[in-house]
Amino acid sequence: MDLYQCVLVVPFPAQGHVMPLIKLAYNLAYHGIDVMFANCELVEAKILAAMSDADKEQFPIRLVTYSDGMESQPADQRSGQGLRNSLSKVMPGNIENLIKQINHSDNREPITCVIADLTLGWTLEVASKMGLKQVAVWPAGPACLALSLHIPKLISTGVIDETGSPVKNELIRLSNEVPVFGSSELMWSSPDNPTAQKFLFDISQDVIKATENGSIVLCNTFLELDSSSCALIPNILPIGPLPAIKHLNPSIGTFSPQDSTCLNWLDKQPSNSVIYIAFGSTAKFIQKQFNEVALGLELSGHSFLWVIRSNIVNGSSPEYPDGFLERTASLGKIVEWAPQEKVLAHTSISCFFSHCGWNSTIDGLCFGVPFLCWPYFYDQLQNKNYIRDMWKVGLSLEHDEDGMISRHEIKTKIDSLLTDEGIKRNALKLMEDAKKSVNEGGSSYENFESLIKYLKA
CATH class of the missing domain: 3.40.50.2000 (Glycogen Phosphorylase B;)
Structure with missing residues (x-):
């Protein structure tokens, strides 16, 4: 050419x-x-x-x-x-x-x-x-x-x-x-x-x-x-x-090598059964909040693919709640970085637990995946509002009186999201609009x- x-x-x-x-x-x-x-x-x-x-x-x-x-x-x-x-x-x-x-x-x-x-x-x-x-x-x-x-x-x-x-x-x-x-x-x-x-x-x-x-x-x-x-x-x-x-x-264009073993793992999961969790390249948690995320996923009882960067907890590696990895071994897959578009395109994915960065927002919309929103900073706050209120393709998490997202809030919202047929229809409609564009x-x-x-x- x-x-x-x-x-x-x-x-x-x-x-x-x-x-x-x-x-x-x-x-x-x-x-x-x-x-x-x-x-x-x-x-x-x-x-x-x-x-x-x-x-x-x-x-x-x-x-x-x-x-x-x-x-x-x-x-x-x-x-x-x-x-x-x-x-x-x-x-x-x-x-x-x-x-x-x-x-x-x-x-x-x-x-x-x-x-x-x-x-x-x-x-x-x-x-x-x-x-x-x-x-x-x-x-x-x-x-x-x-x-x-x-x-x-x-x-x-x-x-x-x-x-x-x-x-x-x-x-x-x-x-x-x-x-x-x-x-x-x-x-x-x-x-x-x-x-x-x-x-x-x-x-x-x-x-x-x-x-x-x-x-x-x-x-x-x-x-x-x-x-x-x-x-x-x-x-x-x-x-x-x-x-x-x-x-x-x-x-x-990624800064970290992608762990493609998760795609083989997804191939073995039933259709529409896996929660994909990824909070981008900059979000960080305190250890207590990280524990609540882990225990909320466990409490939900759903299979999950969780992207956990080595610096996600106050800039260092996280410590998992006692027994969490053993108890969820048959349910979960944890990787440091994932081929996100290939993951979201996979038929086993049921929803995207996301920080709502714009790249991730567009990725999720492209593949018709409902969102569970947890914005971290900058444009992510408004992206959440669009996802939840304007496009109606997701739900957001609410902090408790201590400023934490509790394990029970995570489980409740996952259950609500995965049973909301209206949100799924809206997500699939936007996916078709994206393809047409x-x-x-x-x-x-x-x-x-x-x-x-x-x-x-």
């Missing part, structure tokens, strides 16, 4: 950002675009370590690296406000130098467009300065981008202060069709951690200027899923769900075709 143009794709260096952009890059490559994918060195090392040799041989994207300015910092400290500050300082110059290096190399098409994470607006400014096309990518749902764009008005009307903290205890309505945001559910809210709130609020504000520059804003959604929020965002181009676009290996003639199919034409022009 002839290569027409060369684009540089630049994600924010975090798992939830890299994954959707690498899926986008993969599909661009399939459509004849020469794609170079830029990561900081630490992220590239993780991606390559998690890929099989076969994946590396067939990988249609060229990986390139830049310095994030934090090479001297331990890996577990290269996140949050420190990473953002370093990126904003060193990344513009490093990306400009990378583009010049690529464009001056032999036997390579020159970079004609930069496709960058919307949270890295300074990268799009570099592209503009160099006379290149710019395309932004928003890696979360459109409602949360619409809220970010609404921040100046929220400040001017006294709803929030300059730090993002609520001044008024009132519901925030962006339009009559968009679910309201509670003052405690603003995606940057973290009243017990001012440092985290500053980071999340700064990230939310970063996207405002980047959106105002007139670039196309790609979003991993489809118009029929949330047309009301999309209507509030200038130049948005919904091109998802990316997992449903063909010719894609869903294992590429990416098939020929669908809204996302047409939008993706228009993107390809823009890049090749």
Whole structure:
């Protein structure tokens, strides 16, 4: 296939950002675009370590690296406000130098467009300065981008202060069709951690200027899923769900090796019988809360596939309740990281116990799987509201008076979810809508075709 143009794709260096952009890059490559994918060195090392040799041989994207300015910092400290500050300082110059290096190399098409994470607006400014096309990518749902764009008005009307903290205890309505945001559910809210709130609020504000520059804003959604929020965002181009676009290996782009033995285990389970539990790449629990999750799953009596990262309990390995592993040996399978899309597509899966990150939300919707929602931070809070109230494809868990999600709450909600035929019907309906959107003639199919034409022009 002839290569027409060369684009540089630049994600924010975090798992939830890299994954959707690498899926986008993969599909661009399939459509004849020469794609170079830029990561900081630490992220590239993780991606390559998690890929099989076969994946590396067939990988249609060229990986390139830049310095994030934090090479001297331990890996577990290269996140949050420190990473953002370093990126904003060193990344513009490093990306400009990378583009010049690529464009001056032999036997390579020159970079004609930069496709960058919307949270890295300074990268799009570099592209503009160099006379290149710019395309932004928003890696979360459109409602949360619409809220970010609404921040100046929220400040001017006294709803929030300059730090993002609520001044008024009132519901925030962006339009009559968009679910309201509670003052405690603003995606940057973290009243017990001012440092985290500053980071999340700064990230939310970063996207405002980047959106105002007139670039196309790609979003991993489809118009029929949330047309009301999309209507509030200038130049948005919904091109998802990316997992449903063909010719894609869903294992590429993860930071951790996927344990595919769980697929063989699922093959041995009855249809619609297994609870899939995965809380993403960043959520952490205290040991007491972890115990309640384990005992709630046991109490439910259902088979389960549970993804447990080695750092899920206060940054270290969890300790299981006494006898839990022995008592649930015939019911459960535990892995450190799973091939999520293949798991959710499996006929044995009955529901998705999720943190409601946008990538996981889209994955679940693509395969018609009901949700049990336990959001952790940022956009996950609003995603839960959509899942539960707008789309009616799931239920959420409630904290008790001690701030815990109890084992009994988990068992009760699992029982309710698995016997709710209305939720299952709604989930299957959205799955069909998602498929239609990416098939020929669908809204996302047409939008993706228009993107390809823009890049090749």
